[in-house]
Amino acid sequence: MGLVSFTISHVLLVNQVSNIRHFSCSVHICCLRHFVKHLLLIKELDGMKEITPNNTNITNSSKLMQQRKRKADALGYDLNLATSSGGETAEKGGDGPQRRLWVKDRSKDWWDKYNSADCPDDEFRKAFQMGKQTFDTICDELNASVAKENTMLRDAVPVKQRVAVCIYRLATGESLRLVSKKFGLGISTCHKLVLEVCSAIKDVLMPKYLQWPNHESMSVISDEFQTLSGIPNVVGSMHTTHIPIIAPKVNVAAYFNKRLTDKKQKTCYSVTIQGVVNANGVFTDVCIGWPGSMPDDQVLEKSALSQRADSGLLKGVWIVGGSGYPLTDWVLVPYTQPHLTWTQHAFNEKIDEILKVSKDAFSRLKGRWSCLQKRTEMKLQDLPVVLGACCVLHNICELRDEPVEPDLVNEVVDDDDVEMVVPEVALRSEFASKARDTMAHNLLHHNHAGTSIL
Known part of the structure; x- marks a missing residue:
């Protein structure tokens, strides 16, 4: 009789809970016992009696719950009963439904410490590379x-914890596995x-904290x-940096960086x-995501900045770039031909002072957000949003005078000091050439230029 009862119960449980139509009798006895153990627990959970403050069987139910919780713990589950909005009514004497949360138990002691x-x-x-304020x-x-509503299945992750997961991941570059352990969340949830x-930083904060200056701001x-x-x-001071990635599965040659490889x-x-x-050192324009094999001048040609210049919005002003950029009506670069004059050397030193502003800004960017120094496993289509968020967060920190540890900046490896020189004869404009010569002469004439080379 006991065997018949077990067989009938087993079939009912399989059909009702797992919807398994066929069950092989050849299953190993250990696997079968473990499987039935899971099914019996699920059956108990589904048939579990609701416990409310008005229930007269609280004592017996509590003992039963303790027994079931021990079973759940043995199988790696966390059985957590929490009242929903209806449950709050039940506490006042109502008969509202209760919500059952069935999630894996994870410790978030690390995050609780920093959130305190x-x-x-x-x-x-x-x-987190920024102060609490x-x-x-x-x-x-x-x-x-980014805020989410609680559901009948589980409570939503609080806004602070959601933002902290993102900022910590960007700041440390730690693996998702380690991040998930510190915040008490699943790996896929953290990702x-x-x-x-x-994405929220790009949509909400980028228009406010990373934008091209208006006429008044440009004057300042x-x-x-x-x-x-x-x-x-x-x-503006312009520079292009490279972010290492794992070799993509498609179009791999386009992302091959010959300069860094050499x-x-x-x-x-x-x-x-x-x-x-x-x-x-605050970013006013960024162009993100072009393959690493593309030289600086081609990246510039494809950028929104170049389109802005073509529309006449940069007329009468200069953006200073390195020797990897062309000399144009709005891009000012150093002299690169051999046998420079003393005046040209002196002018190049002043150009270097301006370029140092953007290079230092990128060093602080990479120092703050260590994820930029490690080969990322993120999908290529996700990278522009993530890298853009790093630039926005950099600006917020700079505008709020958030310090960055000197050791972090010093540890940044300058992988961008090997520039491909653009031939000036082929790309520069006559106007830009004369304007640069005039500026170099005026700097020397007004005693602004000096050189340590000669």
Whole structure:
């Protein structure tokens, strides 16, 4: 009788819970026992009696719940009963339904420590590369975009935790496995949160914190660069950096970076970030995601910045770039021909002072967001959003005077110091050539130029 009862119960459980139509009798006895153990637990959970403060069998039910919880723990489950909105009514005497949360138990002690009001600001900054006030400001501005509603299955991840997962991942470059352990979340959940928050940063914060300056702002920037170098009408310092990636499965040759491969003596693949910064190292324009084999001048030609110049919005001003860029009516570059005159050497030194602003900005960018220095496993189509979010967060930190540890900046390897020189004869304009010669002469005449070379 006991065997018949077990067989009938087994068939009912298989049909009702798992919808298994066919079950082989040849299954190994150990696997069968483990499988039935799961089914019996699921059956118990589905038939579990609701426990409310008005239930007269609370004591017996509590003992039963403890027994079932021990079974669930043995199988790796976390059985957590929490009341929904209907359950809150039941606490007041109503008969509202209850919500059952059935999720894996994970510790989030690490995050609870940093989310505590008692966490020192310096310690928080070491982990997230920004102070608690800056972090809270970002959370407030992103709240409407990243907040989620609780469901009958589980509570939504709080906004602060969602944003923290993203910023911590960008700041440390740690694997998703380690990030998930620290925040008490699943690996796939952390990956999803990083992309969601980066997308929100692009949509909500980028228009506010990373935008091309208006006429009034350009006048201020021009004055600041002229104070720095003596060169007038400069509204930006431009540089292109490379972000290492794992070799893509398609179009791999396009992402092959020959310059870095020759320098490091190992095969390198990358995508580019072209950035323009103001005199304070704040990005005003970025062009992200072109393959690493593309030279700087081609990246520039394909950028929105070039389109802005073609429409006449950069008339009468200069953006200073390195020797990898062409000399044009709006791009000012150093002299590159052999046997430079003393005046040309002196002018190049002033150009280098301006270029140092953008190079230092990229060093701080990579120092803050260590993910930019590691070969990323992210999909290529996701990279522009993530890299753009890093640039926006950099600007927020710069505008709020958030310090970056000198050691982090010093550890940044300058992989962009090997530039492909663009032949000036083929690409420069006659207007730009004469304008540069005039500026070089005026710098020397007004004693702004000096050189340590000669």
